[in-house]
Amino acid sequence: MAGIDLSDNKLDYLPETLFANLESLKYLLLQRNILDVLNPKVFRDLKNLETLDLSENKITEFPPNIWEGLTSLTMLQLSRNGLTLWKDFQGLTNLEELDLTGNKISSCESFRSMIKLKRLKLAENQIKILPQGIFTGLHNLLVLNLQLNQLEEIPIGIFHDFQNIATMDFSSNSISQIDRDTFKGLTTLHELHISRNFIEIIKNDTFLDLANLDRLSLYGNNIDTLELRAFQGLNNLTWLLLGNNIIHQLDYGTFDPVPLLIRLELDSNDLRAVEENTFEAFQNLQSIKLGKNAWHCDCKILYLANWIRDHSPIVWEYQPKCRGPGMLGGRPLHEMSFFDVCDGQWLSMQRIPSRVTDKHAKITKD
Known part of the structure; x- marks a missing residue:
């Protein structure tokens, strides 16, 4: 017998000898x-069981010895129960995937006995603190959610x-700060998601060790400052999501x-202009979001206006528009010309007299 499917019933009890x-x-x-309570011996004969799915039940805790017979188990699905605590139960030494999504877990002791674990899903719980040692021994982990x-x-x-981590997701937490050493040594990491937190500043060299990072999501924070070397070391990055922050300035060289970015999102920030040549580093850009910013259409906006016209096929989803000044408010940036944003200002600065001829001016002869 390969497997048994008892899902979608109203089982509330499993006899010990079932x-x-x-x-x-x-x-x-x-x-x-x-199911809410399990007998500690109910799985003891399942020595070759590879997949066990107990998700979407009402289990709040497990007996200490319940996993001891499951020496071949590689996938354990426990999502959507009522668990409040995860202990480092023995017997799961061959486990490769553990899904604890959508419980009420506020504390985890350790996962150190699960030396073959590749995917650990802890999303949608109530975890406030990650104690030192919680991930000790997880050399094979690929995904942490x-x-x-x-x-x-x-x-x-x-x-x-x-040593092999590829994807980490810390989205929708209350993280306010990430430091230079937070992700130190994670040279195999390809995706890092820290969106919807409370981060205010990305400091120099924060991601310096992440040479193989491909995607970085920081949207929906409170970021107002990107230090000049904020993205130093991310030589292979192709996606950078910075939308829905309060960034007000992009320094030249940021x-x-x-240079290998394919997708850049800067929408819904507080940008008023960008410095000359800010986007010239990009070689492969295929998509950029610039809409919903406070673009101030004076002479400083001319570089961006020209750049948008030259790269219009990759500018989406909302066309960037002027926030002001005056009558320019609401007009698309790609329509801005030298005459619109610079001509009057330049004439004023040079104090050049009006070119309008007074038809009543007196004409004198030599």
Whole structure:
């Protein structure tokens, strides 16, 4: 027998001998029932079980010895239950995927016995603190998902055993700061998501060790400052999402470390202008968002207006518009010309007299 599917029933109890002598069973699906308490011996004969799905039940805790017989288990689905605590239960030494999404977990002791774990999903819980040592021994971990928790910080050094990590997601937490050493040593990381937090500044060399990072999501924070070397070291970055922040200035050279960008999002910030040649570092850009900013259409906007006209096929989703001044408010940036934004200002600065001829002016002869 390869597997048993008992999902989508109203099971509230599993007798101790229900799966007795089913040593050949490979998968057992029990999701979407109303199980709340499990007998510690109910799975003891399932020595060859590889997949166990207990998601969407009402389980609040597990007996200490419940996993001891599951020596072949590689996937354990426990999402959408009522768990409040995760202990480092023994017996899951071959586990490769653990899904604890959508519980009420506020504390995790450790995952150190799960030395083969590749995917750890802890999203949509109530985790506030990541204690030192929680990820010790997880050398094979590829994916860590902690979005939609209550984290206020990412402790430095907590990832020191991550030798193969590829994706990390800390979106929708309460993180206010990331430092130079936060992601130190994560040279295999390809995707990093820290959107919808409370970060205010991206400091120089914050991502310096992430040479293989491909995608970085920082949208929906409170970022108002990008230091000049904020993206130093991200030589292979192709996606950079900075929308929905309060960035008000982009210094020339900010994007020099990321010339391979394919997608850049700067929409819904507080940008008024960009310095000359700010976007000239890009070689492969295919998509850029610039809309919903406070673009001030005076002479300083001319570089951006010209750049948008020259790259109109890649500018989306909203066309950038002038916030002002005066009658220019609401007009698309790509329509701005030297005459619109500079001519009158230049004439005023040079004090050149009007070219309008007074038809009543007296004409004198030599």
